[in-house]
Amino acid sequence: MMGICLMKRCCSRLLFLSLFCALMNQNEAISPDGEALMSFRSVVSSADGVVGKWRPEDPDPCNWKGVTCDAKTKRVIALSLTHHKLIGPLPPELGKLDQLRILMLHNNNLYGSIPTALGNCTSLEEIYLHNNFFTGPIPSEMGNLSRLKNLDISNNDLTGAIPVSLGQLEKLTSFNVSNNFLVGKIPSDGLLAQFSKDCFIGNFKLCGKKIDMECPDENSSTGSRSTGGGKTGKLLISASATVGGLLLVALMCFWGCFLYKKLGRDESKSLAIEVGGGASIVMFHGDLPYASKDIIKKLEALNEEHIIGCGGFGTVYKLDMEDGNVFALKRIVKLNGGFDRFFERELEILGSIKHRYLVNLRGYCNSPTSKLLLYDYLPGGSLDQALHERGEQLDWDSRVNIIIGAAKGVAYLHHDCSPRIIHRDIKSSNILLDGNLEARVSDFGLAKLLEDEESHITTIVAGTFGYLAPEYMQSGRATEKTDVYSFGVLILEVLSGKLPTDTSYIEKGYNVVGWLNFLISENRPREIVDRSCEGVETESLDALLSIATKCVSSSPDERPTMHRVVQLLESQVMSPCPSDFYDSSSD
Numbered sequence: 001m002m003g004i005c006l007m008k009r010c011c012s013r014l015l016f017l018s019l020f021c022a023l024m025n026q027n028e029a030i031s032p033d034g035e036a037l038m039s040f041r042s043v044v045s046s047a048d049g050v051v052g053k054w055r056p057e058d059p060d061p062c063n064w065k066g067v068t069c070d071a072k073t074k075r076v077i078a079l080s081l082t083h084h085k086l087i088g089p090l091p092p093e094l095g096k097l098d099q100l101r102i103l104m105l106h107n108n109n110l111y112g113s114i115p116t117a118l119g120n121c122t123s124l125e126e127i128y129l130h131n132n133f134f135t136g137p138i139p140s141e142m143g144n145l146s147r148l149k150n151l152d153i154s155n156n157d158l159t160g161a162i163p164v165s166l167g168q169l170e171k172l173t174s175f176n177v178s179n180n181f182l183v184g185k186i187p188s189d190g191l192l193a194q195f196s197k198d199c200f201i202g203n204f205k206l207c208g209k210k211i212d213m214e215c216p217d218e219n220s221s222t223g224s225r226s227t228g229g230g231k232t233g234k235l236l237i238s239a240s241a242t243v244g245g246l247l248l249v250a251l252m253c254f255w256g257c258f259l260y261k262k263l264g265r266d267e268s269k270s271l272a273i274e275v276g277g278g279a280s281i282v283m284f285h286g287d288l289p290y291a292s293k294d295i296i297k298k299l300e301a302l303n304e305e306h307i308i309g310c311g312g313f314g315t316v317y318k319l320d321m322e323d324g325n326v327f328a329l330k331r332i333v334k335l336n337g338g339f340d341r342f343f344e345r346e347l348e349i350l351g352s353i354k355h356r357y358l359v360n361l362r363g364y365c366n367s368p369t370s371k372l373l374l375y376d377y378l379p380g381g382s383l384d385q386a387l388h389e390r391g392e393q394l395d396w397d398s399r400v401n402i403i404i405g406a407a408k409g410v411a412y413l414h415h416d417c418s419p420r421i422i423h424r425d426i427k428s429s430n431i432l433l434d435g436n437l438e439a440r441v442s443d444f445g446l447a448k449l450l451e452d453e454e455s456h457i458t459t460i461v462a463g464t465f466g467y468l469a470p471e472y473m474q475s476g477r478a479t480e481k482t483d484v485y486s487f488g489v490l491i492l493e494v495l496s497g498k499l500p501t502d503t504s505y506i507e508k509g510y511n512v513v514g515w516l517n518f519l520i521s522e523n524r525p526r527e528i529v530d531r532s533c534e535g536v537e538t539e540s541l542d543a544l545l546s547i548a549t550k551c552v553s554s555s556p557d558e559r560p561t562m563h564r565v566v567q568l569l570e571s572q573v574m575s576p577c578p579s580d581f582y583d584s585s586s587d
């Protein structure tokens with residue numbers, strides 16, 4: 001059970017997973033196919049919430065949208081979710097669906113590699129994964145799918161050679177690998193020879209008689225020279241004259257990722273950063289003494305060891321500059337290609353904001369392949385880590401101080417920025433801490449930028465589960481008051497030391513807000529507090545509970561503004577000497 005839940009280390013999913021674990025604990029009887037699909041649900045999110053609506057408490061997944069079962073055996077025979085803006089990697093657990101005949105996941109935003117475990121789904125007859133962002137090689141294990149008739153993986157970012165094993169697929173009648181970054185020789189002995197040129201187009205480094213491209217050296221099929229003959233040769237030469245340099249860089253990078261994966265880390269998406277040609281760094285505040293190319297050189301040298309976090313929007317790396325300055329680089333998962341004008345304008349607004357309790361956005365890299373944002377680095381990590389991951393305990397004064405700092409940061413966004421900014425994603429992993437345990441709000445404004453234009457439901461809903469106001473869950477419309485609700489949940493999280501969807505709440509049938517309301521009805525709200533927290537002051541605790549209760553009111557009108565929250569915190573909760581309490585409380 002925990003195996004499934006811990007499958008993906010990504011912290012943004014933890015909330016979701018803990019909820020999932022809790023639900024799973026209530027009902028042990030879900031079928032193995034259902035479990036495999038729950039793994040899918042735990043890493044893939046969809047703009048319209050279709051996957052989120054799959055109910056883990058169902059004994060089998062046969063009524064879930066997109067899932068088809070055999071009427072008698074109740075085994076899953078088809079998974080069909082196209083045009084759902086699915087975002088995420090495919091989990092290897094899909095390999096357990098050994099009765100699966102049809103896999104239709106085309107026209108989404110799926111990324112990562114195609115899991116080798118797909119080769120275990122030996123009943124597969126049709127696979128449609130085209131128009132996604134899959135990277136890495138085509139698994140040679142797909143050659144084991146002896147019943148496969150249709151395979152379309154065109155329009156992805158796949159690399160490497162076409163596995164010879166695919167030539168063993170005797171039933172294959174339709175096949176398309178066009179528009180990827182495949183290299184090397186098209187296997188000529190085997191059944192792939194029956195397919196026309198149209199099935200291989202748009203892979204500039206692919207060669208073979210099939211596409212009238214002689215392979216440069218039959219002995220090393222991935223040769224690097226692109227001397228060509230034949231008709232498409234001319235086309236290729238003119239194309240490579242213009243985009244040659246760019247492609248070469250991209251290919252080298254892709255090969256890098258490929259080799260990197262071959263070294264045993266084939267599970268997730270590539271972690272190396274591809275900046276690509278034509279990229280430059282746009283800086284805000286104009287006060288950083290680095291040239292664009294120096295920063296880009298630094299970016300390209302980043303790898304797995306530099307990862308310091310993994311939020312709802314992507315991976316965060318630590319970037320050490322030669323002069324001792326440190327930044328945090330946020331690499332946003334590619335959604336719709338690069339930065340557009342709108343995106344850049346919005347970023348400029350965010351970059352113009354500077355406040356003591358906010359994390360500065362220092363700049364961005366307008367790379368065609370990734371969205372890279374440069375922030376100040378905060379040595380204290382996130383509040384989420386401080387509360388739930390690290391062993392050390394936050395004492396009462398630190399907790400109160402963090403709440404007040406975060407409130408001031410959010411209040412600034414709501415009341416002092418023009419245009420005002422709704423954060424939309426207030427949660428403990430977005431509150432960072434500096435070396436003195438002072439709070440800084442991060443990621444403000446990003447949720448809006450990455451929101452789906454049509455559905456207006458952000459793709460981060462899964463990671464933020466538990467913090468969202470009820471009306472936001474229903475309408476998807478964010479307001480200042482939905483932020484206030486999330487802030488109320490954050491206060492409760494800091495007081496209780498537990499995530500809002502902690503299993504202990506779920507087991508009782510509540511989330512943290514439900515639990516608070518229950519305790520209030522029993523007249524013992526103080527019991528919500530983390531028992532291991534030292535130095536709790538009852539007076540300020542009561543005041544905090546009263547503020548939090550107002551913030552998480554189900555009616556938006558009853559919630560105070562953030563301005564008011566700050567006032568209440570300062571007048572009723574704040575410790576007498578906030579500026580020097582570290583010194584006085586450290587003994």
Ligand SMILES: *[C@@H]1O[C@H](CO)[C@@H](O)[C@H](O)[C@H]1NC(C)=O
Pocket residue numbers: 092093094095096117120
């Ligand atoms: C796929 O099959 C191989 C070999 O039978 C096995 O080792 C592996 O665990 C399977 N993977 C999944 C996800 O079922």
Ligand SMILES: *[C@@H]1O[C@H](CO)[C@@H](O)[C@H](O)[C@H]1NC(C)=O
Pocket residue numbers: 119140141142143144165
């Ligand atoms: C699947 O294919 C791979 C490589 O193509 C092979 O090594 C493996 O033994 C095959 N697995 C099964 C279960 O046939």
Ligand SMILES: *[C@@H]1O[C@H](CO)[C@@H](O)[C@H](O)[C@H]1NC(C)=O
Pocket residue numbers: 130154155176177178179198199
């Ligand atoms: C393969 O896919 C590409 C891009 O999606 C398309 O242009 C091409 O016509 C397809 N080829 C065949 C044979 O369907």
Ligand SMILES: *[C@@H]1O[C@H](CO)[C@@H](O)[C@H](O)[C@H]1NC(C)=O
Pocket residue numbers: 217218219
């Ligand atoms: C390719 O390899 C064969 C032996 O495997 C060798 O006889 C031949 O000379 C090689 N061709 C080239 C161009 O290196």
